[in-house]
Amino acid sequence: MKPLFLPDLIFIFLVLLLWPLSEEFTVIGPQQPIVAFVGTEVTLPCHLHPQLDATYMEVVWFHGQHSNVVHRYKYAQDYLKYQHPDYRGRTEFLRENISHGSVALRLHQIRPSDEGKYRCFFESPSHYNEAEFQLKVIGEFTVIGPQQPIVALVGTEVTLPCYLHPQWDATYMEVIWFHGQNSSLVHHYKNAQEFLKYQHLDYRGRTEFLRENIYHGSVALRLHQIRPSDEGKYRCFFESPSHYHEAEFQVNVTGIGSAPHIYIDGVGYKRLHLVCTSTGWYPEPEVQWKNHKEEPLSGGSVTMKKVNGLFSVETSITVSANSKENVSCVIGSPHQSQKKEAHIAWSGKFTVIGPHEPIIALVGREVTLPCYLHPKLDAQNMEVVWFHGQNSSLVYHYKHAWDYLKYQHQDYQGRTEFLQENITSGNVSLRIHHIRPSDEGKYRCFFESSSYYHEAEFQVYVAGIGSAPHIYKESAGNKRLYLVCTSTGWYPEPEVQWKNHQEEPLSGGSVTMKKVNGLFSVEMSIIVSANSKENVSCVIGILHFSQKMEASFNLADASFPDDIHWMEIWIGTIVFSSIVFLVIIIIIIFKCQKRKKDKGKDVHMAARLHH
Incomplete structure (x- = not known):
């Protein structure tokens, strides 16, 4: 026995050297009962608090009132000498995080006898503790589907939900949806993945398995592009290794047809x-x-x-x-x-109702001109016409249930759109695109049936909001500035005004308007005094709109050419004259010296010739 006893003593001695004698800990297990299905597997986790290395501790799982040994870990290895026969070959010790005091026991091939209280026991050389928790084994479950018929619209999608009672992880179960008396396979989930080998042709590419909550036994099937043939009885089928069950429910398909x-x-x-x-x-x-x-x-x-x-x-x-x-x-x-x-209404009488207030349309944009019948009547076979102006220019013509644009005025060709979504209730509209100034005026919306006709008249005002005003300055002499404000693209002729810093109108200005392609360009001017150091504003707006545009000019920052001091001018003149006089003197001196040199050369040449 001595050879066997000595290694044990050495091992215990090493553990005592490595382990602090005063270290205490608490074992923490699952806080809620764990649910397992017969024939499946389950994991029973435990960990230490605070975190401690449990590599050299003894760890044991006990089961039931008799404390049957489920699994034992000792001397840093599995120690299964006294393991209860019911668990032999079915346990797996998970110790990847044992250095942090976290371990788990995986129990395979769950049996009904595995249900009950479990204890997770840790022991160090100086301390021990355990945690107790409950394992509930379920041999049967119930599949629950929709309690009321599901209504699905043709061409849309529908979701078919199912769940297990009691809640259980269905990740590794088989889940199938069947349809109709022939049990056509709609969708198949198996081995934790979709298995569509035998899926019926009618459902290929149209099913989507929703399994976000499969861990709680709750799944759903989404069916896209609903067809009338999708109507009928559906069965939602679940199968575990030891049990199966299904729920049946009805799907009613409906198609909402066109307006009569x-x-x-x-x-x-x-x-x-x-x-x-x-x-x-x-x-x-x-x-x-x-x-x-x-x-x-x-x-x-x-x-x-x-x-x-x-x-x-x-x-x-x-x-x-x-x-x-x-x-x-x-x-x-x-x-x-x-x-x-x-x-x-075959009495033939109806009233056409158009806009009660004038419609404002912006240049370059679009506008919608609505009209409807009272009482509500189907106008599909009526004649509907929009006219414009005193000459009754034909803007748009609807006849025999079609656009009839043979006599449409050329100004509107390619710019009109007939809106007839609600024509069966006598409600239509005309949309005019790319609004022009010439579109302004009176419009008439005309309806005619086989026995009666009526029309409504309304006003369309066209507005063009021009460019932001721009102010520039010119000298007007005598310590005055000539301010000019310009802007383009207005319709109709805009209101213009100069204002001071107190928003009071300034008098004395002039205005010039020019019309280009139906839009107005504005040029307005005013002369202001240098004595004023406040802002001056140019304001331009349209009568039909409260919106206006303006630009400001700060006279305090302006420079006036007339403010140059006469003394500065006099000094500048003297300096310039002095420079000119000095240049003249230098030129005269230079010429005199050159003439003197030329004379000396002539005397020297004459003396040489004489000799």
Whole structure:
């Protein structure tokens, strides 16, 4: 026994040397019960506080009232001599962070008997402590899906949610959505990834698996580009190694069709045959004719046609021509309260209503001219025209449900846009682009049906906000300045004014206006005294707008040519004259010396010739 005892003594001696005798610690385990499914695995973490190196400590996990040894770590290695038989081959000690006092035990192939209280025990040479926590093992779960039918709109997307009760990590479960009686595979999640090998052709490229909360057993499937064929029963299926369950729910697909269109198909003896059409509905919509009191009318007929899975509707009714009230065609989806309707009045009378206040349009921008009918009537088969000015220039013409621009005035060609989104309710607008000064004036919005016509008149004012004013100066003599202010691009002719620093008008100025391409250029001027040292402002604005533009000039910073002192001028003149006189004297001296030299040369030459 001695050879076996001596190594143990040496090891214990080394631990005592390395470990502070007075060190104390607390073992901290999971604060909430841990949930595990039968057949899966679970991790049981523990750590020390404060952080201590537990490499040479003894660490043991116990289970239940009998303190069965689940796993034991001793002498810096697994020590499984006394491990309970139920856990042999199923435990894994995780010690990557043991130097910081953090470890975990992974328990594989969870069994129902693994449920209960666990103790995580640490012991150093001088201290020991443990933490207790609960493991709950679940063998069964329930899948819960939507409790009410889900309504999905054709062409949009829908989300199909499912979750587990009780909450459980479904990361490694198999999750499948099936559709219809044939259990077409919509989407498949397996082995922690999407598995779409057997996905039905109708759903390829249209599904998106949402698993942000899969750790809590909550997932969802998003289905894009909804089709009528997507309607029906869906099943959301979950499977763990030991259990499976599914939830079933209904998806109702609906298509909101086009706005109904009513027209008079025929006129008999005191009878009118009305037809109402609409397309793009799903499922087969509910159709009804109503009078002006919203009471149903009987005697109508309905024809349904299915194109690409969507229904087209044509309904008709014959009514008495003696009635002068509105009749409505109402179409709606059975899955939604939303309905669409159109109105018609065969009495022939209606009122066209346009803008009550003048419309202001800015040069170069666009403007919208709205008009609508009262009462609301379907104007798709009416004639709608906008006229401009005293000559009734044709701005835009709508006829036979089409743009009819054969006689459109050339000034508006390429600049008009007819807005007819609400024409079935008698509400239309005309948009004019690239506004010009010539667009100003009276407009008439004209509607004509087969039996009646009416129009509304309104005013459009055009405004051009010109460039920022620019002030420059010129000398006017006698300690005065001539200030000039210019600006371009105004319409109509703007109001102009000079003001002092107290915003009081200045008199005596002059103004020149020039018209170029229909826009006004302004040049205004004024003469100011050098005695004033305050600001002067040039203000330009338009009568129709409160907005104005102005520029300021500070007289205190201005220099006046007339302020040069006469003494400075006199001194400058004397200096200049002196310089000129000095230059003349130098020139005279230079010429005299040259002449003297030339004379000496002549005498010397004459003497040489004489000899």
